[in-house]
Amino acid sequence: MIDADKLGSGLRDGGISRRAFLKYCVSLMSLLALPSSLAPAVAQTLAKVKRQSVIWLSFQECTGCTESITRSHAPTIENLIFNFLSLDYHHTLQAASGEAAEAARKSAMDLSRGKYLLIVDGSIPIGEGGVYSTIAGITNLEMLKTCAKDAGAIIAVGTCATFGGLPKAEPNPTGATSVSELMDRGMIAHRPLVNVSGCPPLPIAISGTLAHYLMFNRFPALDDLGRPRVIYGNTVHERCSRLHFYEEKKFAKSFDDEGARKGWCLYELGCKGPLTHNACATVKWNDGTSFPIESGHPCLGCSEPGFWDRGGLYRNLIPEQAPGDIVAGNNTQTTVSRATTSIALALCATKKVAPFDNTENSGWATAKPHNMKMCSPSTTASLLSFIKTALRI
Numbered sequence: 001m002i003d004a005d006k007l008g009s010g011l012r013d014g015g016i017s018r019r020a021f022l023k024y025c026v027s028l029m030s031l032l033a034l035p036s037s038l039a040p041a042v043a044q045t046l047a048k049v050k051r052q053s054v055i056w057l058s059f060q061e062c063t064g065c066t067e068s069i070t071r072s073h074a075p076t077i078e079n080l081i082f083n084f085l086s087l088d089y090h091h092t093l094q095a096a097s098g099e100a101a102e103a104a105r106k107s108a109m110d111l112s113r114g115k116y117l118l119i120v121d122g123s124i125p126i127g128e129g130g131v132y133s134t135i136a137g138i139t140n141l142e143m144l145k146t147c148a149k150d151a152g153a154i155i156a157v158g159t160c161a162t163f164g165g166l167p168k169a170e171p172n173p174t175g176a177t178s179v180s181e182l183m184d185r186g187m188i189a190h191r192p193l194v195n196v197s198g199c200p201p202l203p204i205a206i207s208g209t210l211a212h213y214l215m216f217n218r219f220p221a222l223d224d225l226g227r228p229r230v231i232y233g234n235t236v237h238e239r240c241s242r243l244h245f246y247e248e249k250k251f252a253k254s255f256d257d258e259g260a261r262k263g264w265c266l267y268e269l270g271c272k273g274p275l276t277h278n279a280c281a282t283v284k285w286n287d288g289t290s291f292p293i294e295s296g297h298p299c300l301g302c303s304e305p306g307f308w309d310r311g312g313l314y315r316n317l318i319p320e321q322a323p324g325d326i327v328a329g330n331n332t333q334t335t336v337s338r339a340t341t342s343i344a345l346a347l348c349a350t351k352k353v354a355p356f357d358n359t360e361n362s363g364w365a366t367a368k369p370h371n372m373k374m375c376s377p378s379t380t381a382s383l384l385s386f387i388k389t390a391l392r393i
């Protein structure tokens, strides 16, 4: 941990040069869709930021989210920013245990009442009164309730905390629930909330959201699922390095065929890039080295709700869910225009419903905004057929 009071001195002590910090700020500006000319001013502001008190609660999860931001193989600016926070309570990283750890949490809550940042990873089990996971003798729900009440804001980190993730996979034996759902159901206090999804999220998605909060004391603009638009505004497909093969309809049919060796599109091997909103294709992983699709593996759609249950990780999307005029897989006779899908989405939005349901047939459903109800498959089918007839396509 860095002891300096200000982020600037903390970074200096951590061996980060001003030049490297400026470079980080330039990439942050581009990620946050702000002009890069602002980078020096942002670097100056960030350098003066004081330590923010953070209480980090980990519930049903695999610790991948903490691993993502603290990657220990090399010091990065992301983890130095993370280290700079006054991490007053963190289940995985704190040295204290038992009563001392709980005393630290209570004291941080008293000292920074209404101001501390609450970070939650993992889903919250509410089945059977929450008995499936307890910490310090209380259920996860009880701990979250207590901490949420006086938090300045909440960051849900990882798909488990944002949408339920793996613990919520059918049949969801523990009653795993996301932070936003608990808030919507009035089971925890309403506080400003941002969802940083991904299993795990990109390190810069976490540090960028944190940096934005430290600079402006609020979160960036959010999408319908409560995620920062600047990070989750585009699909992986739109920025994919294999996109030109998709457009040329060159698809690998197996992981070891000629197409796979030539780097063709992985759509027919189950790639969920077309429906997955994330910045993996631009920011990449391991300090910008690569991302799954570039390394030959289809996108699993880990930043979308329900990704474990929707259609199987290696089953391809049905054409209605593909962007543009695609002819692919076993459905070579079917084409659906981008216009049809967009109009369907727009019509459904006016009715506050999401267009595709999670049926065995559809496999992967469109991410459902949390304030929308799903259309039944038959309503979806009639809607699409109505639009196609009207457009004569």
Ligand code: FSX
Pocket: 060, 061, 062, 063, 064, 065, 066, 121, 122, 123, 157, 158, 159, 160, 161, 165, 166, 198, 199, 200, 201
């Ligand atoms: Fe879930 Fe995170 Fe996946 Fe793991 O904390 S989003 S299982 S990477 O660890 O919660």
